[in-house]
Amino acid sequence: MEDCESIANEGDQTPNAAFDVRRAARAGEAAPTPLVFASPHSGRDYPDDMGSALDPRNLRLSEDAFVDDLIEAAPAMGVAVIAARLGRAYIDMNREAFELDPAMFADELPAHAKPRTARVAAGLGSIAKVVAEGKEIYARKLMFAEARDRIESAHQPYHAALEQLLEEARAAHGFAVLIDWHSMPAAAARGATRERPCDMVLGDRFGAACSNLVTSLIERELEAMGYRLARNAPYAGGYTTEHYGRPAQGVHALQIEINRGLYLDEKALKPTAGFAKLKSRLETLTQTLVATDWAELAP
Template sequence: MEAPLLLTSPHSGAHYPKSFIDASRLDAHTIRQSEDMFVDALLAKAPAHGIGVLSANYPRAYVDLNRAPNELEQALFKDTLPAHIDRHSARAAAGLGTVPRLVAENTPIYDGKLSFAEAERRIQNVYHPFHRKLEDTLRALQHGFGYAVLLDTHSMPSQATRLSSEGRRIDFVLGDRHGRSCDARLSDWLERDLTARGWQVARNKPYAGGFITDRYGRPADGMHAVQIEINRAIYMDESNYTKHAGFARLQNDLTELVAALATALPALLSDTLPGPTRSAAE
């Protein structure tokens, strides 16, 4: 990679194992409701600009990579969960844990309950390899450039977005954990660029950033993370799961944005580096 910038798409995975489909009560269409469809495709041209992309293979309904590894809900399992499980996770209690019970509000994935061993398999075989790759890549970028920037990219149902002051639905929500996961100049830059392209942008409402943003956004250590939520209606038909004409424009805008960001980063964040590293970079 030629820039200290990594893009992730942890919810666009579309490999649904047969055993998972067989265990689910949902049809092939409904089970995809929580999938961030085509987000990986929106980012597909970034590597041509020296920017890394890490996308999930498995769907969020199977295992949610944007959760801590121990956010599980006792109600989903036959056996008693071990002591290391986070029993106070509000996300798990809502049915949206690391192995979720629901695919959408009031839409259970299963008729029955799972074994804890099944959850462990998914976490060991899918969750941990993704996060090892993510952490290793960010550390390599930080080692090479002195800092690293992560844009964790998602999509949101259009009806989940609030109206702007102009009465339009919000197109993008930038989540930086209310300023804790990155230098403020990074969020400001992203908002300015998207707004200049004609998009409606909100900050931290209704999405302030999930586990990935919180876990990897450590600006004091040179790790900057922003979650980007994209309104699905601007690039796809939400009812039949197909791209529409807006996809090409959005893909082009995102490609131009990340290429411009890669160029801007040295001036934007270089003064956040330790003294010797900054001098070497300059």
């Protein structure tokens, strides 16, 4: 894959300002691996039309900060990557598009909205009500047109692009493997196991979204590096994992949550000295995934 880095660096990216796509092959060429990486919550752009009551620092509390940087070497190894540019507090790519809280809006939501989900109840629909620590984002009622514009300009194009990457991988290899990368607050990691805080949580919807071959391999590789892992608790996988994970149809989706304590100063929102070590180890994991014969995953 010696030429992949130059291809990625040439800027083979979507023109949509909401997200970036970096392919490991030029347009028209077959995907070199069945792997697709996604980072839906690492975006740190907040358009002026958001009209938030919070300052920029507080808006960023919900970000999976710098996760896109942790996986930036993947295209050079043959892995397609899609990463949000818009902040999660503006539009959450890891939600169903119309998961909306009617209490946030001055006008009525359309009939196809989904107001009664656990994520909406928690204030974390596609248009979030709160950021981390429960801080409310808006001191006003929104209009549905605002939500519709964000969905049509960002959320829907993001998922159209992700679907295309998965289809390209499946067309070339007979199947696709999607890794949806996230990070979790250190406080959440402490609640994942009674023995000591876990370093990462693998979410495969309790086996429904991804073959155990994938989950177990990643688990073994990360544990061999010294990381403590949990499966499906407290995170079993979000909308992306649930929506795309269809092993019987040749698409396997796994969510990986990384303890922010490994690489991030959560108060300052700056990488710590542990960032370089973690990034290097994730690159080693990616190399292993690329070198693995996944033929058994084909439906």
